[in-house]
Amino acid sequence: MAVSNKPLVWGPFAAGGTLxxxxxxxxxxxxxxxxxxxxxxxxxxxRLHAFMGHWLAKLAxxxxxxxxxxxxxxxxxxxxxxxxxxxxxxxxxxxxxxxLAGTGAAVLYLTRI
Amino acid sequence: xxxxxxHKPYARxxxxxxxxxxxxxxxxxxxxxxxxFIGGWxxxxxxxxxxxxxxPDAWAAFLELLRSPASIVFHVLALAxxxxxxxxxxxxxxxxxxxxxxxxxxxxxxxxxxHFGVWAALSLAMLYLAxxx
Numbered sequence: 001m002a003v004s005n006k007p008l009v010w011g012p013f014a015a016g017g018t019l020x021x022x023x024x025x026x027x028x029x030x031x032x033x034x035x036x037x038x039x040x041x042x043x044x045x046x047r048l049h050a051f052m053g054h055w056l057a058k059l060a061x062x063x064x065x066x067x068x069x070x071x072x073x074x075x076x077x078x079x080x081x082x083x084x085x086x087x088x089x090x091x092x093x094x095x096x097x098x099x100l101a102g103t104g105a106a107v108l109y110l111t112r113i
Numbered sequence: 114x115x116x117x118x119x120h121k122p123y124a125r126x127x128x129x130x131x132x133x134x135x136x137x138x139x140x141x142x143x144x145x146x147x148x149x150f151i152g153g154w155x156x157x158x159x160x161x162x163x164x165x166x167x168x169p170d171a172w173a174a175f176l177e178l179l180r181s182p183a184s185i186v187f188h189v190l191a192l193a194x195x196x197x198x199x200x201x202x203x204x205x206x207x208x209x210x211x212x213x214x215x216x217x218x219x220x221x222x223x224x225x226x227x228h229f230g231v232w233a234a235l236s237l238a239m240l241y242l243a244x245x246x
Contacts, residue, residue, distance in 0.1 A: 020151050021202040024195040026236035028154060030243050032188040035179040041244030043176070045169045052165060061162070065155060072152030079145045084127040099152075106159045112166035 009074060009096070016071025019064060049113065058110045065106040069099035144201045147194040154191045203228040 034043050042048055051057055073095035080091045132138050164175035178184060206228050207221035240246060 017198075017202055020195070021199040022232055022235055023239070024151055024154075025192060025199055026239040027158075028188060028192045028195050029236075030240065030245060031154075031158075031179060032185070032192055033245055034176060035185045035188050037180065038245075039176065040240075042242070045165075045172045048165060048172075052162075065159060068155045069152055072148040072155065075145055075148035076152065079142075079148065082132075082142070082145070083129040086127060102156055102159055106162055109159065109162040109166045113162070 009092075012067055012070040013074040014071075016067035016069075016074075020068050020071060023064065024068070052110070052113045058113070062103070062107050062110055066099070066103040069102045070096070073099040143194075144197060147198040150187075150191040150194040151198065154187075154195075199232060203232065 030040050030043070033040055042051065052061070077088070077092050077095050081088055085091060132142050161175050164171040179188075203225050207224040210224060212219040212224060
């Protein structure tokens with residue numbers, strides 16, 4: 001019997017889709033406020049650096065980055081197929097590798113904080 | 114004289130023009146394109162982590178980058194696409210998580226509504242705790 005890797009790629013997609021549905025609009029709005037010059041208190045260097053210094057915050061951010069990037073990558077893969085790009089193995093390799101690379105970078109930067 | 118028979122299997126041309134055949138397909142594609150904005154914004158935040166780790170000056174430079182017109186346009190679009198992702202995702206929750214109570218199923222509106230309620234409360238709490246208002 002062929003072993004399917006479908007649950008392995010689909011699980012983080014569903015988890016990431018749910019997590020971003022709950023968190024992304026509020027987080028993007030916070031950064032938009034900063035972009036418009038109304039910087040929320042938490043984004044001041046001292047406060048954010050202290051907040052991100054806690055291991056629990058690091059763990060939460062790393063997990064969120066992984067799930068958000070993975071679900072975006074999975075959706076991008078399906079979208080490429082929908083748009084007529086049928087080299088699925090190549091597309092899948094690129095997008096999932098990109099998600100893992102982004103997560104790796106986030107973990108590296110988190111350890112430096 | 115017998116006509117030549119083509120034995121090659123019919124290969125349908127792969128195109129993407131089907132998207133515009135029905136408004137429903139356009140909405141589907143808009144939903145799927147939200148991944149570019151959510152993924153792109155997440156990568157921007159990873160860059161922000163790098164700047165935060167590099168010290169106060171690097172972080173100030175990151176905030177300055179956020180204030181550029183391109184960043185403001187990107188954030189407005191990203192916010193709209195992210196909200197569209199949330200709405201479509203929560204509207205599908207009754208299909209993904211049907212709940213049965215005794216003989217009857219919990220109404221779709223109750224399941225989706227609970228998700229929308231949690232989303233609103235969570236968003237307000239995050240904005241408040243981050244000091245947005």
